[in-house]
């Protein structure tokens with residue numbers, strides 16, 4: 636599938652999420668990070684200045700803060716708005732229960748804060764992210780943000796938890812490791828198929844030096860996946876099916 640077809644798929648998922656989950660009454664919107672979220676902003680801007688005038692946007696990263704500011708939207712902070720109406724974000728993989736792997740861009744710590752602060756957390760992605768079980772398609776591993784001082788110890792501990800080859804994420808255009816928006820490192824740890832993401836998330840989070848794990852368990856209400864044929868698949872959490 637060409638990259639423009641994938642971009643189209645991301646765009647359709649993002650547009651649908653904005654159309655269905657940001658009604659005119661919405662006051663506070665959380666903005667995730669990554670390439671799909673760019674289309675979320677694109678759709679929000681298409682609603683026009685008037686529709687966005689009274690809406691505050693809360694970023695989950697340097698990237699989303701820049702998107703909000705550059706497009707003249709009102710920037711807020713989770714300190715001032717600890718309760719968000721709806722957060723829309725991308726994902727690296729989503730399982731059948733709407734658990735997700737996130738952090739391919741190293742932003743999962745702030746993204747999780749913004750997701751947990753939201754009454755509704757919505758995922759937007761292309762069809763490659765739509766799996767039955769986590770680890771099926773996303774084999775780069777679970778992103779784990781760690782304080783630099785502890786990274787070697789965390790890598791050792793991840794091996795005892797069953798990860799064969801945890802890798803410190805290296806920067807592409809700089810010598811040395813990726814540094815997150817919070818000044819930390821990221822370790823990518825592939826665990827094969829993850830049948831119990833809650834259990835794995837808790838075990839990793841208990842390791843000293845781990846700041847946040849890119850496993851989002853039971854947080855999403857709905858996920859939209861843009862497909863190759865132009866359709867959009869909706870996956871809804873059983874936790875919200877009664878709504």
Ligand SMILES: O=C[C@H](O)[C@H](O)[C@H](O)COP(=O)(O)O
Pocket residue numbers: 667668669670671672724725726727736737738739740741742743746
């Ligand atoms: O740290 C990055 C985030 O978790 C992204 O939301 C995730 O990697 C998906 O990004 P994209 O929309 O570019 O596939």
